[in-house]
Amino acid sequence: MSLSRGLLTQIEVVEALVLRETRTRFGAHQLGYFWAIFEPALWVATFYALYAFVGREAPPGMDLISFLLTGLIPFSLFNKITQQVSESINGNKALLFYPQVRPVDIAISRAVLEVMTYTSVFAIFIVSHALFTHEWPAVEDALMVILGFALASGLGLALGLVFCSLGVLTKLADRVRGPLLRPLFWCSGMFFTANDLPTNVREAMLYNPLLHVVELVRDGWFTAYHTRHADIGYVAMWLLCLMALGLLLERSVRRKIEVT
Amino acid sequence: MIELRNVCKVYETSAGPNCVLDDVNIRFSLGKSVGVLGRNGAGKSTLLRIIGGAEMPDSGEVIRRGRVSWPIGFAGGFNGSLSGEENCRFVARIYGRDVDLVVDATRDFAEVGAYFTMPVRTYSSGMRARLAFALSMAIDFDIYLVDEVTAVGDKNFQEKCRAAFAERRERSSVIIVSHQTKTLKEYCDRYAVLNRGRLEIFESLEEATECYEGKLAA
Numbered sequence: 484m485s486l487s488r489g490l491l492t493q494i495e496v497v498e499a500l501v502l503r504e505t506r507t508r509f510g511a512h513q514l515g516y517f518w519a520i521f522e523p524a525l526w527v528a529t530f531y532a533l534y535a536f537v538g539r540e541a542p543p544g545m546d547l548i549s550f551l552l553t554g555l556i557p558f559s560l561f562n563k564i565t566q567q568v569s570e571s572i573n574g575n576k577a578l579l580f581y582p583q584v585r586p587v588d589i590a591i592s593r594a595v596l597e598v599m600t601y602t603s604v605f606a607i608f609i610v611s612h613a614l615f616t617h618e619w620p621a622v623e624d625a626l627m628v629i630l631g632f633a634l635a636s637g638l639g640l641a642l643g644l645v646f647c648s649l650g651v652l653t654k655l656a657d658r659v660r661g662p663l664l665r666p667l668f669w670c671s672g673m674f675f676t677a678n679d680l681p682t683n684v685r686e687a688m689l690y691n692p693l694l695h696v697v698e699l700v701r702d703g704w705f706t707a708y709h710t711r712h713a714d715i716g717y718v719a720m721w722l723l724c725l726m727a728l729g730l731l732l733e734r735s736v737r738r739k740i741e742v743t
Numbered sequence: 744m745i746e747l748r749n750v751c752k753v754y755e756t757s758a759g760p761n762c763v764l765d766d767v768n769i770r771f772s773l774g775k776s777v778g779v780l781g782r783n784g785a786g787k788s789t790l791l792r793i794i795g796g797a798e799m800p801d802s803g804e805v806i807r808r809g810r811v812s813w814p815i816g817f818a819g820g821f822n823g824s825l826s827g828e829e830n831c832r833f834v835a836r837i838y839g840r841d842v843d844l845v846v847d848a849t850r851d852f853a854e855v856g857a858y859f860t861m862p863v864r865t866y867s868s869g870m871r872a873r874l875a876f877a878l879s880m881a882i883d884f885d886i887y888l889v890d891e892v893t894a895v896g897d898k899n900f901q902e903k904c905r906a907a908f909a910e911r912r913e914r915s916s917v918i919i920v921s922h923q924t925k926t927l928k929e930y931c932d933r934y935a936v937l938n939r940g941r942l943e944i945f946e947s948l949e950e951a952t953e954c955y956e957g958k959l960a961a
Contacts, residue, residue, distance in 0.1 A: 492839070499836030507824055580820040581813050581837055582796030738799035741754070 492583055500584070500592035508596065519600050520607065523559065527551050527608070530674075542676050544707025548612050549620065553701050554673030556605045557635040560597065561693055562664065564636055567593040568643020569660055572651060572740060579740060586740070587733050590647065594640040602632065620704070627703025630715070635696045637722045644729025651736040672697035677712040685712065692721040745771040745794055745811065745886060745918075750803035752789055763789050764800070765940030773809065773885065776917040778927030778948075780955045781937035787920035788814065790937060791888045794918060809885035810838075815875045816890030823864030827855060827874050830863055831881075838882050845881045852877035852907075854900060873900060880907050889919045905929065924952045 509515035530551055534540070541550035571589040578584045613619045622628065649656035671693035677685055688694055689712055698713035752764040763786035771777055771794075781787045791814040792798040793805060813820055821830045828846055835845035850859050853874045858866060866874070879887060887908075908917065908930065917930050920937075927934065927948065934951035935944045938958045945951040 495839050496837045499833050502836070503822070503825070503829070503833045506829055507822060510824075577820060577822060580792075580797050581834070582811075583837055738801065740798075 493588060496583055496588045497592050497595070500578075500588060501595050504592055504596050520604055523555060523604055523608070526555060542679060542708070545701070545705050546616075548608075549704065550701075551673070552605065552608055552612075553704050554671070554697050556601055557631055557696050557700050558668070558671050558673055558693060560601050560632060560635040561639040561642075561696070562667070563601070564594045564597045564639025565643045565646065565660075565664065567597055568640055569646035569650065569657070571643070572647050573657075576740070585733075586647065586737065587644070587730070590640060590644055590733075594636060594643070597639075598632075598636050621706055622704055623706045624703040628700050631696050631700035631703065634699070634715075634718050634722060635693065638692060638696070638718070638725065641722060641725035641729045644733055645725060648729065648732035648736045651739055667691065667693055670694065672701075676701065676708070677710060689714075692718045744773055744806075744808045746806040747794070748804050748806070750793060750800040750805065752786070752793060752798075752800050762940045764793070764942075767803070767940075767942045769935065769942055769944060771886065771916070771918055774913065774916055775933060776919070776931045777933045777935060778931035778951075779918070779920040779935045779937055779942075780922065780924060780927070780951060781920065782922055782959060785937045786940065787922075787937055788816075788890055790942075791890055791918070791920055795888050810883075811886045812879050812882070812884040812888050814888045814890045815879050816872060820875060821863045821871065824862055826861055827853070827859045827863055827866070830874075831878055834878055835882065840882055845878070848881035849874070849877045852880055852903070876904060883911075883915075885915055887915060887917045889917055891921055924948065924955065 509519075527548065531547060534547055541547040568590045571593050572579075572586050575589050578589060579586070609620060646656050646660050670688055670691050672688075677689065677694060677698050680688060695713045695715075695718045698710040699715065699718075701708050702710040702713060747767050747769050750764055750767040751762070754761045754763060767790070769777075779787060779790065789798065793800055795811055795814055796805065796807065797813065820834075821827075822833075825833070828850070831846050831849045832842050835842045853859065853870075853876070855866070855870050855874055858870060863871065863874070908915075919927060919930055921927055931948075933944065933946060934948055935942050936951055936955045936958065938955075943954060945954065
């Protein structure tokens with residue numbers, strides 16, 4: 484099969500899978516759409532209340548809602564994509580019945596669906612926030628925000644591929660995923676900016692590529708915030724290494740998957 | 744045309760390795776339909792999945808020319824929470840066919856009535872197999888892989904399947920696996936017996952049956 488023919492088949496397959504995943508996830512009752520909005524809304528409301536309760540404020544130049552959102556959305560993109568992609572083989576073995584459907588296609592389509600969901604959620608929140616406060620956000624650098632979202636999604640896809648391939652070899656992969664990723668919730672800059680951290684803490688935190696991603700998004704979003712620490716090259720290195728590992732593992736476990 | 748060269752497949756089980764296919768060599772040419780006999784658990788479905796490409800052999804190679812169907816049978820391939828129609832749309836898309844044409848043709852052929860727009864998990868196993876059969880006919884393959892379902896549906900539906908296959912006999916062929924000799928005769932030109940990982944090929948059903956029944960008795 485030639486490369487262009489192969490690529491065409493893959494695009495056809497991914498497109499069909501995205502449509503199908505949308506149907507299965509959001510279902511006949513549209514309750515899925517409600518949850519997709521409700522879950523992050525609840526999250527933002529909880530932390531908004533918490534901040535108000537302890538009297539903490541967003542860093543200077545940011546309003547609290549936008550501060551929380553610019554942390555939550557990139558983190559959720561990464562986190563949800565990792566989770567969904569990790570489960571893409573085990574939940575979908577019936578699909579592998581069709582030889583042109585490969586695990587990596589299911590992984591990509593699940594990532595695409597999460598990206599569509601979370602960017603819609605972000606847009607809905609931003610628009611409703613603007614309508615409520617009568618103040619439109621003056622986005623400083625939209626491309627930087629998009630780059631941040633893309634890097635977060637890419638990292639999620641790559642790590643998800645690693646986990647879903649390891650999951651074929653051992654059940655342990657699914658068990659350790661949660662505990663392994665949980666610290667990222669607190670270290671990815673959802674509740675602070677890198678500029679505000681003490682130097683020694685910051686140096687340790689900056690090993691986490693997600694903190695760089697959140698910094699990039701906030702730098703692009705807020706006119707008043709300029710990160711001094713985000714390093715696109717560092718995130719790109721993580722992305723390349725994880726993606727190479729993920730794709731390599733996916734190829735090597737393909738023949739081990741038992742289609743039932 | 745499909746050719747299997749030195750194909751081996753071993754499953755790791757808790758009771759040690761189980762060699763399902765042991766150095767299998769066979770050539771399926773266009774226009775010649777083949778029936779493979781084997782008892783339950785002999786590895787017939789594995790053979791079909793490897794022929795179709797859903798699974799890969801541990802060693803050896805599979806050469807495939809032409810459009811090969813997925814293994815059509817009672818099991819797999821459909822998402823239970825989606826309707827028959829939605830499943831058809833998905834399959835038509837991944838094979839790059841016109842979605843509406845495929846859906847219409849399948850609806851006409853499958854005889855599942857109003858169930859066509861209901862979730863597949865509400866189907867009986869016979870309805871599921873009929874849907875799979877109708878869908879594969881609508882998509883139009885060169886080689887059909889059929890897993891045990893030649894006796895699907897009532898007499899009327901079976902007659903329809905026979906007619907559909909007869910009509911495309913010149914351009915399509917079938918590879919059927921079964922544990923019964925009876926249904927193979929109507930479709931096949933050559934026969935094979937799968938036993939303990941070995942595939943033996945016969946030109947007539949009588950020889951194949953003799954070998955198969957000998958193996959059953961043993």
